[in-house]
Amino acid sequence: MISVEEYNLAVKEYTRRIFRFLYKSLRDEEAVNDLVQDCYLKLWQNKDSVDPQKVKAWLFSVAYRAMLNYVKAHTRKVPWQEDSHAPAVFQKNEFDTRAILEKALNELPALQKSILLLRDLEGYEYKEIGEILGISEAQVKVYLFRARQKVKNYIKELTNVL
Numbered sequence: 001m002i003s004v005e006e007y008n009l010a011v012k013e014y015t016r017r018i019f020r021f022l023y024k025s026l027r028d029e030e031a032v033n034d035l036v037q038d039c040y041l042k043l044w045q046n047k048d049s050v051d052p053q054k055v056k057a058w059l060f061s062v063a064y065r066a067m068l069n070y071v072k073a074h075t076r077k078v079p080w081q082e083d084s085h086a087p088a089v090f091q092k093n094e095f096d097t098r099a100i101l102e103k104a105l106n107e108l109p110a111l112q113k114s115i116l117l118l119r120d121l122e123g124y125e126y127k128e129i130g131e132i133l134g135i136s137e138a139q140v141k142v143y144l145f146r147a148r149q150k151v152k153n154y155i156k157e158l159t160n161v162l
Helices: 004-026 029-045 052-075 097-106 110-121 126-133 137-161
Strands: none
Touching: 004 029, 004 052, 004 110, 029 052, 052 110, 052 126, 097 110, 097 137, 110 126, 110 137, 126 137
8 A cells, every 4th residue: 555655755756757758659748748647646546556665667567558558549540641651861961860769769669669768768677677567577688689689770771871
């Protein structure tokens, strides 16, 4: 059971991290703010059943599921554009490393992207990531390896073009 003090501490401790995790995937500040609020609302509603020692993992797990639900709901609503499938053309000296990395991350499946962000951006251990996402530690390692390989190959392909 989570007390009011523990709830307030969780809000102080994890709000920025959850926001950053969700924002890296969604790139919509308003939607991310709503999802973060929903996470804390669910925490409050489930305060009697959540273990105070596992609040962080519980919150990230809820945030991850909320992100997947948001993506599912909004990918159906994306208007089709005629040039949407045309690859971006980079000319020499007209690229930004951060933008390339963001595009590489956006090419990853949601689970791989989440694992990569939780491990490399947030610094979570494999076991913690597994608890957050509801998968085994071995699966976390495999998905992380595959995600890093895909990012590496994406960047390699761009450097060949450039």
